[in-house]
Structure formats: structure tokens, C-alpha cells
Amino acid sequence: MKTFGRPLLTVLKTSGARSIASNVPEIRIYEVGPRDGLQNEPKFVPTEVKVELIHKLASAGLKNIESASFVSPKWVKQMSDAVVVMKSIKRESDVNYPALVPNLKGYETAKTCNVEEIAIFPAGSEAFSQKNLNCSVKQGLDRFREVAQQAVKDGIRVRGYVSCVLGCPYEGPISPRTIAKITEELLAMGCYEVSLGDTIGVGTAGSVRRLMKEILQVAKPENIALHFHDTYGQGLSNLLAGLEFGVRTVDSSISGLGGCPYARGASGNLATEDLVYLLYGLGVNTNVDLVKLVEAGRFISNFLAKPTESKVNRALGDRFNNHLDVVKMASCTAQ
Numbered sequence: 104m105k106t107f108g109r110p111l112l113t114v115l116k117t118s119g120a121r122s123i124a125s126n127v128p129e130i131r132i133y134e135v136g137p138r139d140g141l142q143n144e145p146k147f148v149p150t151e152v153k154v155e156l157i158h159k160l161a162s163a164g165l166k167n168i169e170s171a172s173f174v175s176p177k178w179v180k181q182m183s184d185a186v187v188v189m190k191s192i193k194r195e196s197d198v199n200y201p202a203l204v205p206n207l208k209g210y211e212t213a214k215t216c217n218v219e220e221i222a223i224f225p226a227g228s229e230a231f232s233q234k235n236l237n238c239s240v241k242q243g244l245d246r247f248r249e250v251a252q253q254a255v256k257d258g259i260r261v262r263g264y265v266s267c268v269l270g271c272p273y274e275g276p277i278s279p280r281t282i283a284k285i286t287e288e289l290l291a292m293g294c295y296e297v298s299l300g301d302t303i304g305v306g307t308a309g310s311v312r313r314l315m316k317e318i319l320q321v322a323k324p325e326n327i328a329l330h331f332h333d334t335y336g337q338g339l340s341n342l343l344a345g346l347e348f349g350v351r352t353v354d355s356s357i358s359g360l361g362g363c364p365y366a367r368g369a370s371g372n373l374a375t376e377d378l379v380y381l382l383y384g385l386g387v388n389t390n391v392d393l394v395k396l397v398e399a400g401r402f403i404s405n406f407l408a409k410p411t412e413s414k415v416n417r418a419l420g421d422r423f424n425n426h427l428d429v430v431k432m433a434s435c436t437a438q
């Protein structure tokens with residue numbers, strides 16, 4: 104893979120990304136399984152299962168786990184136990200447990216749970232904004248600005264999402280310029296990072312490149328994250344296309360769970376197991392134990408009584424019980 108004439112790994116190694124060990128570059132994985140992964144599940148997942156999943160993800164080595172959503176329970180019943188989830192997690196000191204917040208009401212509730220980071224989520228399309236937030240894009244931004252300003256004042260980190268960055272289920276293609284403008288607004292209101300959401304997974308490496316060129320007119324790559332749904336099987340190639348531009352934070356969901364109840368046709372996110380396997384193959388340090396991750400994926404898939412959407416999880420079967428063996432195999436396949 105060439106990037107501006109250089110192999111991807113060379114770009115990763117020379118990009119200034121922090122490394123943990125032996126000069127290996129680091130990618131920050133932002134796990135969304137307990138929130139994006141579960142919010143679309145039709146049957147209510149008991150609070151203790153959600154909490155156990157979060158503990159398993161932390162024990163696999165994930166450091167950013169979006170754990171709940173303080174949206175209206177009338178809109179997303181699955182997330183109605185957000186307070187109990189957040190209060191029940193045994194928090195590890197080096198793990199970040201952000202939560203989604205749609206308005207000041209949700210923010211005030213989140214604060215009672217001592218959240219250290221919230222995520223706000225305007226849309227890139229008018230129609231989706233109406234369906235998902237019951238307001239226009241501009242009204243949504245105004246509402247989120249109030250939340251972000253209050254959070255910054257309170258010393259709570261704010262992450263922004265933009266939904267439908269590569270296409271809207273109701274409007275079709277969305278202009279990269281529109282997404283760049285919203286990204287710029289989110290950064291200006293205090294977001295430390297903006298996650299670009301391909302909510303319905305229609306993007307390709309080509310559309311990701313076109314979007315990234317526009318985004319980098321208004322943002323630095325270190326303030327951008329990539330959030331791909333894998334509806335058309337493009338998640339990993341889209342991710343590689345984004346990494347070529349220097350982005351170092353990637354969202355993914357355990358077992359490939361995910362979807363938005365208000366985005367017709369949205370399916371699961373890029374699976375965390377598949378992402379970690381790819382990164383091992385690229386020699387990128389993740390500090391995540393893939394065997395434990397696979398176990399976490401099986402735990403939640405078994406609970407939901409559905410097959411995992413992660414190809415790596417399926418392929419590994421019971422062949423490995425030591426993550427170093429998996430790392431070796433992933434590294435071999437990359438040569």
C-alpha cells in the first residue's frame with residue numbers, strides 16, 4: 104500500500120504517533136460495542152450483561168469504551184439503563200468510559216454518573232437529523248454547542264460525531280464540504296476529536312479519500328477519528344484509506360455489532376476483532392489481547408443468540424488460546 108509514494112507502515116512509523124514499545128506505532132481504538140453495538144438490539148439486554156461486556160472489553164486491553172447513551176428512553180429504550188450501567192462499571196484508572204449525550208438534559212444526567220467524557224452527534228444530512236434528533240442540522244449544532252460549552256466549563260472532555268458522512272439513507276450522497284463545515288464547527292465548540300461516521304456503511308476507499316482531502320482543509324488528522332459501518336464489507340479498506348491521511352483513532356465494535364435505529368439499512372460496525380487482527384498484521388501496536396477480545400465477542404454473540412459478524416472471530420474458532428500465536432499468524436500473513 105502506497106501513501107504519497109511511501110508504504111503505509113513507513114507513514115505510520117514516521118508520523119509521530121506515540122509508540123508503546125520497540126518503535127512500533129500506536130493506533131487508538133475507540134470501542135463502541137456497548138453503545139452503538141447494542142442500541143439497535145430489539146430485545147432489552149439486561150444491565151448486568153452490558154456491564155460484564157464492558158469489563159471483558161477492558162480486560163482485553165481496550166482503553167476507550169463508549170459505554171452508554173443518555174438519550175431519551177422514549178427514542179432508544181435499549182439505552183434506558185445508562186445511569187445504572189455507568190454507576191455499576193468497575194472503572195479501571197487507565198480506561199476511558201465515554202457516553203453519548205443528545206442535549207442538556209442528557210448531559211445533566213451523565214454528570215451525576217461522573218462521566219469524564221461525553222460524545223455529541225450532529226448529522227451530516229437534514230433528513231437524518233430530523234429522524235434521529237427531531238431537529239434540523241443547525242438546531243442540532245446549536246443544541247450541541249450548549250452541551251459542549253457546559254462540559255468544557257465542567258472539565259469534561261467532548262468528542263463529536265458527524266453521522267452520514269458518506270451517504271444518508273434518506274438523501275443519498277452528502278457533499279464532503281458539508282461534512283467538513285460541521286467538523287470545523289464541532290472543533291470550534293470544544294471537541295477534542297471528531298469521529299466521521301459512515302452510518303450506513305456505503306462508503307468506499309474512493310469516497311473516504313475524497314472526504315479526507317476536504318476534512319484536512321479544516322482539521323488536523325490527530326483530531327479526526329474514523330467510524331465505519333461494514334454494511335457493504337468495505338470497513339477495513341475504508342479504514343486503510345483513512346489511515347493513509349494520518350488519522351490514528353479508529354472506532355470499532357465488538358463482534359461487529361451495531362446500527363442506528365433511525366438509519367434505515369444501517370448494519371454493524373467494523374468488528375474490533377477484525378481491526379486488531381489487521382493492526383497486528385501491519386505491525387501496529389494495539390496492546391489488545393486478541394484471544395480475550397474473541398472471548399468477549401463470543402460472550403455477547405452467545406447472549407444475543409446470533410452469530411458473530413467478525414470474520415476473525417469466526418475464523419479463529421478454538422484454534423488459539425495464546426494471543427502471541429495469533430499475532431505471529433497475523434504478522435506472517437502480512438509479509
Ligand SMILES: CC(C)(COP(=O)([O-])OP(=O)([O-])OC[C@H]1O[C@@H](n2cnc3c(N)ncnc32)[C@H](O)[C@@H]1OP(=O)([O-])[O-])[C@@H](O)C(=O)NCCC(=O)NCCSC(=O)C[C@@](C)(O)CC(=O)[O-]
Pocket residue numbers: 139142172173174175176177178179205206208209210224235236237264265266267299300301302303330362363364365
Ligand atoms: C434528542 C431527542 C431527545 C429529542 O427528542 P424530542 O422528542 O424532540 O425531545 P423533547 O425535548 O420534546 O422530549 C421528549 C421527551 O423525552 C424526554 N427527554 C428528552 N431528552 C432526554 C434525555 N436526554 N434523557 C431522558 N429523557 C429525555 C423529555 O423529558 C420528554 O419526556 P416527556 O415530557 O414526554 O415525558 C431524541 O431525538 C433522542 O433522544 N434522539 C437520540 C436518538 C439516538 O440515540 N440515535 C442513535 C445514536 S446516533 C448514532 O448511532 C450514530 C453514531 C453516533 O453512532 C455515528 C454513526 O454511526 O455514524
